Amino acid sequence: MLRNIAILGTGGIADQALAPALREVEGARLWSVLSRDRDRAQAFARRHAAAAPRSAHDTLESLLADPDLDAVIVATPDGLHAGQVIAAARAGRHVLTEKPMAVSVEGGRAMVQACRDAGVQLGVGYHLRWHAGHRKMLQHIRAGGIGTLRHMRAHWTFQAADARDWRAQRENASWWSLSAVGTHCLDLIRWVMVPECGEVVALAGIVSREVWNGPHDETAIVTLRFESGATAEFCSSVLIDAPSRAEVYGSDGFIRCEDTLTRFGAGTIETREGRLDFDVCNPYVGEIRDFLEAIEHDQPPEVDGGEGLRNIELLAQVSK
Ligand SMILES: NC(=O)c1ccc[n+]([C@@H]2O[C@H](COP(=O)([O-])OP(=O)(O)OC[C@H]3O[C@@H](n4cnc5c(N)ncnc54)[C@H](OP(=O)(O)O)[C@@H]3O)[C@@H](O)[C@H]2O)c1
CATH class of the missing domain: 3.30.360.10 (Dihydrodipicolinate Reductase; domain 2)
Structure with a gap:
């Protein structure tokens, strides 16, 4: 089964490591992308061949509203991870978030709890x-x-x-x-x-x-x-x-x-x-493969x- 994965953020790690790695992972494809800027989202989606009919988003709500989306990779500044991960979990999407997972212990705990409550996998990107x-x-x-x-x-x-x-x-x-x-x-x-x-x-x-x-x-x-x-x-x-x-x-x-x-x-x-x-x-290919295995087998990723x-x-x- 081909998993549809969105990337949040169009910066260094998303553009240079995560989107290219996703292309090498069998069983998954880049589906859509979130940017604060619509043009930047469109350019990223084009550059990395995002597959969704509507692949470029400038709000998290519209990206998560897509019923064909399976999971998100969070590659935004650290302070945004908690809110974005919790929103994705509540929308029923599995999450692989970049490191460090949050800017506070309270934020990290809330992320773990939200993913547990929603029954979705949470992985952290220690490549x-x-x-x-x-x-x-x-x-x-x-x-x-x-x-x-x-x-x-x-x-x-x-x-x-x-x-x-x-x-x-x-x-x-x-x-x-x-x-x-x-x-x-x-x-x-x-x-x-x-x-x-x-x-x-x-x-x-x-x-x-x-x-x-x-x-x-x-x-x-x-x-x-x-x-x-x-x-x-x-x-x-x-x-x-x-x-x-x-x-x-x-x-x-x-x-x-x-x-x-x-x-x-x-x-x-x-x-x-x-x-x-x-x-x-x-190493990012291995990290994403492990995240996909966690989803397929309903087990925690190696770095949960x-x-x-x-x-x-x-x-x-x-x-x-
Ligand atoms: N595992 C690794 O090897 C590795 C390496 C580098 C970074 N990281 C992690 O990945 C995350 C992103 O880091 P990065 O180096 O890719 O950062 P970056 O180059 O600054 O990119 C972050 C992206 O997030 C989006 N964004 C949304 N709100 C933003 C805001 N208020 N300020 C700045 N950007 C905002 C931006 O995309 P739009 O402008 O399109 O919205 C921006 O391009 C961080 O958590 C970092 O620790 C991991």
């Missing part, structure tokens, strides 16, 4: 889990390849040109570097560590915002401790142009990922025994609303 190398790394770890997990570190930064990004403003965001890349580092750490080491039991964070003096973090350093006593740390920043890195340390080995924390599914992964080979593939909520509960503990 790094579908990086083929990361999946291979996880298999190696779960097979005991580095022994008992002791520590993990992730570092993902970029250089912002100025502070005009909506993430740097109060209106539609609660975090800047933490929203753009830090939340991904945290998800990757939770994915690797929590099943073996238990939940996060302690967190400490330091943020710096001294370059543009806005309301949100320009750089954030976060440290974590898990039930087992294992630890983790990550750094996110909008002030540093450098390759990303993730490292996992166990009682019997280590893994180093160089430049795998990107949108592209590439980079290199080294273990103590040598390089871990993997195919470079588009509860996991997305845990992420923002922890981000909310990082001091301002």
Whole structure:
């Protein structure tokens, strides 16, 4: 059965990653799109061959009123996710929302509840889990390849040109570097560590915002401790142009990922025994496939609303 999927928002991730990935997913097609601007919606719908007879919308109400629509992908600024997800759920549509799922824990809880009440699936877009190398790394770890997990570190930064990004403003965001890349580092750490080491039991964070003096973090350093006593740390920043890195340390080995924390599914992964080979593939395709499987089999997606909520509960503990 071909699922009809709408995208909300026509910006960077929708245009460059999600709509192109949707084309590669068998069993689904881009159906319609929401923009604040009708012309922009039409141009996006044309560019990505949206299939609905009426594919371009400038209100969420008209997009959700389409009886042939099955699901929506929310790719708007963080502060809009909660309202849009709740409206979609109440209209009976499954939802895959971009990360972080909301700008407050209350908003995240309301999203989870609305989707539960409506009996629709809620997924959160942490695409790094579908990086083929990361999946291979996880298999190696779960097979005991580095022994008992002791520590993990992730570092993902970029250089912002100025502070005009909506993430740097109060209106539609609660975090800047933490929203753009830090939340991904945290998800990757939770994915690797929590099943073996238990939940996060302690967190400490330091943020710096001294370059543009806005309301949100320009750089954030976060440290974590898990039930087992294992630890983790990550750094996110909008002030540093450098390759990303993730490292996992166990009682019997280590893994180093160089430049795998990107949108592209590439980079290199080294273990103590040598390089871990993997195919470079588009992680957003895996993310959308998993969302479709959740719909087909009436089961939660790999990153469900509860996991997305845990992420923002922890981000909310990082001091301002
Ligand atoms: N998973 C990932 O790899 C990844 C990467 C980047 C971003 N994201 C997430 O995806 C979401 C969108 O991020 P983005 O980088 O694509 O942002 P963006 O380039 O600014 O695009 C957001 C789009 O949302 C729409 N929008 C509606 N109301 C808006 C408002 N008040 N201000 C600005 N835009 C508004 C706009 O489309 P119209 O102008 O057509 O209405 C805009 O193009 C965020 O939650 C972000 O964290 C995820």
